[in-house]
Amino acid sequence: MSELEGKVVLITGGAGGLGSAAARAVAARGARVMVSDVDAEGGAAVAEEVGGEFLRCDVSSLEENRAMFDATVETFGGLDHIYLNAGVASGIGLGDDFDVDTYRRVMGINLDGVVFGAHEAIRVLREQGGGSVVATASLAGLTAVPYDPLYAANKHAVVGLARSLGPGLVNEGIRFNAICPGFAESGIIAPIRDALINSGFTIIPAEKVAAGVVALFEGEASGECWFVQPGWDPQSFQFRNIPGPRAD
Numbered sequence: 001m002s003e004l005e006g007k008v009v010l011i012t013g014g015a016g017g018l019g020s021a022a023a024r025a026v027a028a029r030g031a032r033v034m035v036s037d038v039d040a041e042g043g044a045a046v047a048e049e050v051g052g053e054f055l056r057c058d059v060s061s062l063e064e065n066r067a068m069f070d071a072t073v074e075t076f077g078g079l080d081h082i083y084l085n086a087g088v089a090s091g092i093g094l095g096d097d098f099d100v101d102t103y104r105r106v107m108g109i110n111l112d113g114v115v116f117g118a119h120e121a122i123r124v125l126r127e128q129g130g131g132s133v134v135a136t137a138s139l140a141g142l143t144a145v146p147y148d149p150l151y152a153a154n155k156h157a158v159v160g161l162a163r164s165l166g167p168g169l170v171n172e173g174i175r176f177n178a179i180c181p182g183f184a185e186s187g188i189i190a191p192i193r194d195a196l197i198n199s200g201f202t203i204i205p206a207e208k209v210a211a212g213v214v215a216l217f218e219g220e221a222s223g224e225c226w227f228v229q230p231g232w233d234p235q236s237f238q239f240r241n242i243p244g245p246r247a248d
């Protein structure tokens with residue numbers, strides 16, 4: 001029996017490629033799922049498919065995050081695992097194509113959305129006596145992304161958040177990790193999918209990313225950032241230690 005049997009899982013960005021794959025994967029293991037998204041039609045369809053519930057939430061709002069967490073606990077009588085997954089590409093750079101409103105919007109979703117979700121998750125999981133969180137970062141949180149530096153910036157921030165929060169929460173029975181997929185099947189890569197394939201990239205099935213999320217929910221890790229790449233099982237990225245001080 002899966003550790004997820006009977007557990008309650010909340011998924012943001014649940015209407016999209018990676019969120020819906022995760023919803024199917026945890027539901028197949030017996031979890032009860034709260035699907036959340038700004039896309040009410042898409043989110044409700046995923047919720048119906050997995051026998052779960054749908055709740056609209058714009059993750060860039062702290063108030064809406066708080067309401068989403070409270071409503072999930074009220075609906076299911078508890079909450080065990082949270083997948084902070086909603087995210088968007090920026091589509092802008094710095095210089096001529098910079099736009100401050102777009103910048104605020106993408107940081108609001110990709111960074112504030114995870115920070116606010118983490119804040120509410122920790123509050124609720126403390127009340128519930130433990131649980132786990134997975135945030136979707138990206139390989140863009142582990143390496144340079146010249147075509148979308150702002151996406152790299154907010155995904156690096158998610159990596160730093162998971163590494164910093166994870167170890168300290170373990171004593172309270174709470175685990176916090178990030179998943180870092182390469183190019184995976186979903187709406188976000190639709191505009192560049194053909195170009196990626198023509199350049200020789202293998203697109204990762206969304207189900208493989210979902211398998212990594214499930215493994216993190218079911219496992220013992222905390223503060224880890226698991227990469228998902230073709231030809232590898234999802235696993236912890238090994239960071240190099242920073243250099244220590246040297247005598248002059």
Ligand SMILES: NC(=O)c1ccc[n+]([C@@H]2O[C@H](COP(=O)([O-])OP(=O)(O)OC[C@H]3O[C@@H](n4cnc5c(N)ncnc54)[C@H](O)[C@@H]3O)[C@@H](O)[C@H]2O)c1
Nearest residue numbers: 013015016017018038058059086087138183184186187188
């Ligand atoms: N697909 C990839 O190649 C890839 C790789 C690495 C990381 N990611 C990350 O995976 C996550 C999921 O994206 P995806 O690939 O499934 O793309 P997607 O576009 O299919 O799904 C993203 C979902 O987020 C929702 N969303 C957008 N703004 C929102 C908001 N303000 N509040 C709540 N929901 C909102 C969208 O409606 C959509 O359903 C994102 O964080 C993305 O950055 C994707």
